[in-house]
Each structure stands twice: as C-alpha cells, then as structure tokens.
Amino acid sequence: MSTRIDILAVCGAGVVSSSMVSQKLKSKLSAKGYDVHTVETNPGGVGETLASQKFDFIASVTPLDGEYPIPKLNAVGFLTGFGEDEFIEEALKVLKDEGK
Amino acid sequence: MGVIHKELIKTGIDAKNFKEVLIEMAGLLRKYDYVKESFTDAVIEREKIYPTGLNLPIGINIAIPHTDACHVNKTAIAIGVLKSPVQFKSMATKIDDLDVSLVVMLAIKESKKQVETLKRAMEFFQEEEAIKKIINSKTTQEVYDIASKFFDVKEV
Numbered sequence: 079m080s081t082r083i084d085i086l087a088v089c090g091a092g093v094v095s096s097s098m099v100s101q102k103l104k105s106k107l108s109a110k111g112y113d114v115h116t117v118e119t120n121p122g123g124v125g126e127t128l129a130s131q132k133f134d135f136i137a138s139v140t141p142l143d144g145e146y147p148i149p150k151l152n153a154v155g156f157l158t159g160f161g162e163d164e165f166i167e168e169a170l171k172v173l174k175d176e177g178k
Numbered sequence: 179m180g181v182i183h184k185e186l187i188k189t190g191i192d193a194k195n196f197k198e199v200l201i202e203m204a205g206l207l208r209k210y211d212y213v214k215e216s217f218t219d220a221v222i223e224r225e226k227i228y229p230t231g232l233n234l235p236i237g238i239n240i241a242i243p244h245t246d247a248c249h250v251n252k253t254a255i256a257i258g259v260l261k262s263p264v265q266f267k268s269m270a271t272k273i274d275d276l277d278v279s280l281v282v283m284l285a286i287k288e289s290k291k292q293v294e295t296l297k298r299a300m301e302f303f304q305e306e307e308a309i310k311k312i313i314n315s316k317t318t319q320e321v322y323d324i325a326s327k328f329f330d331v332k333e334v
Contacts, residue, residue, distance in 0.1 A: 090228020094244045095269070097289040098296040118289075121228075140228055141272055154270040157242070159304035160235035 088138035092120030180330030186256040217249040229267030231276035236306040239276040244284040
C-alpha cells in the first residue's frame with residue numbers, strides 16, 4: 079500500500095492556482111508511489127486549516143509571511159513549468175525527513 | 179462547449195497600466211455574461227493583493243488574473259494581447275515588476291470540476307511556439323485557432 083501524504087496548496091484566491099498546483103503534485107508524487115491528498119486554501123486560511131488537519135508540507139504560489147510548524151515550499155514553478163523537478167526533489171527530501 | 183470563445187479574445191490592447199487591461203478584459207467577460215457585475219472590481223482588488231504575473235521560462239511574462247468563483251457565471255478564458263507591455267507584479271514574490279505582453283484571464287466557476295482546463299492552461303504556458311505566435315497575432319482569429327487547440331477539452 080502506498081504511503082499517504084497530505085499537502086496544503088495555497089494561492090491568493092485559494093481556488094484556481096492552488097488547484098493547478100494540486101493537480102501537478104498529485105500526478106508527479108503519485109508517480110513516486112505516494113497516495114497524494116491535497117487541500118486548497120488562501121493565505122488567510124492556512125492557520126485554521128493546519129489546526130484542523132495534519133499536513134506534510136505547504137505548497138504555496140504566494141509568499142507566506144507566517145511561521146508554520148511544517149515546511150513551506152514555493153510552488154509557483156508548477157504554473158510556469160520552470161523548476162518543477164527541483165520542487166519534487168525538495169518535496170521528496172521533506173517526506174524522507176518525515177520518515178515517509 | 180469549450181472555454182475559448184472568439185468574442186473573449188482581444189489583440190492590440192492599448193493600456194497604460196494593469197488596471198486598464200483588467201477593466202478591458204473583464205468587460206469582455208461581462209459583456210457576454212460569463213461573469214457577474216462584481217467581477218471587474220473583484221479581479222482588480224485580487225490583483226493588487228495577490229498579483230498574478232508569471233515569468234515563463236521561455237523568456238516571456240504573462241499574467242493570469244482571476245478571482246473568486248462567486249463572481250463567475252460560467253467558466254471561460256479571456257485572452258488579451260497587449261500592444262505594448264504593461265507592468266504586473268510577480269505572483270511568486272509580490273514585489274518584482276514584470277513586463278507582461280499576454281494576459282490570460284481565468285473565469286473559473288468550479289475549480290474542482292475544471293481541473294482539466296487548469297491543467298491545459300499550465301501546459302499551454304509552456305508551449306513556447308504557441309505563446310510566441312499569440313503574442314505576435316494581429317487578429318482574434320489567429321489567437322483563437324492557436325488557443326482553442328489547447329484548451330477545448332471535454333470536462334468531466
């Protein structure tokens with residue numbers, strides 16, 4: 079059975095760009111053998127969402143000022159196609175550090 | 179029905195700043211009732227707080243302005259080719275200015291059901307040849323022919 083991972087995708091509206099990022103993450107990380115679950119939100123919803131559910135990392139296309147207990151990764155590369163592989167490498171490292 | 183419509187494409191947009199671009203493009207969406215009256219103000223406000231300029235690896239900057247689904251009647255994509263570049267702030271940093279010459283305004287009603295369209299949009303942004311052709315297009319028909327090939331897929 080593949081390991082479940084939970085990712086919080088964040089963008090300005092909490093809808094469009096984060097859905098795009100979610101899709102990419104699902105296809106890229108499923109290919110690495112993970113069972114990928116995502117939740118989309120906007121920056122204002124990050125704190126509340128993190129409090130309500132456990133996530134492995136945050137993938138955000140917008141700069142987030144807050145300090146969070148889990149790693150936040152810049153996901154804007156998924157919109158432009160530039161730096162996707164680097165993002166996935168970083169994500170895999172984060173997951174490995176978490177023992178996943 | 180696809181998401182690309184000829185009446186939502188405009189070439190040679192002559193604007194001084196991003197606000198003028200957004201007003202013009204949101205006006206197209208509004209004219210054909212794809213969005214509610216509140217959309218224009220909402221998309222401008224959203225752009226100010228969460229800018230949407232993207233620096234594509236192909237050396238071209240685009241912007242993908244959009245806002246909450248509650249301002250949208252029906253999913254559609256408006257495409258604007260600017261006469262000369264206009265500055266948008268970068269989505270990634272919110273600080274950097276990007277000279278944008280192509281604006282893809284997304285009116286998305288239900289993002290969960292429109293993942294295919296969004297996925298296509300991302301693939302589209304990476305098509306160097308198509309993007310360059312669009313930027314140099316003089317007529318809406320040229321833009322339509324290129325864009326509809328990418329976007330018009332069946333939604334689930």
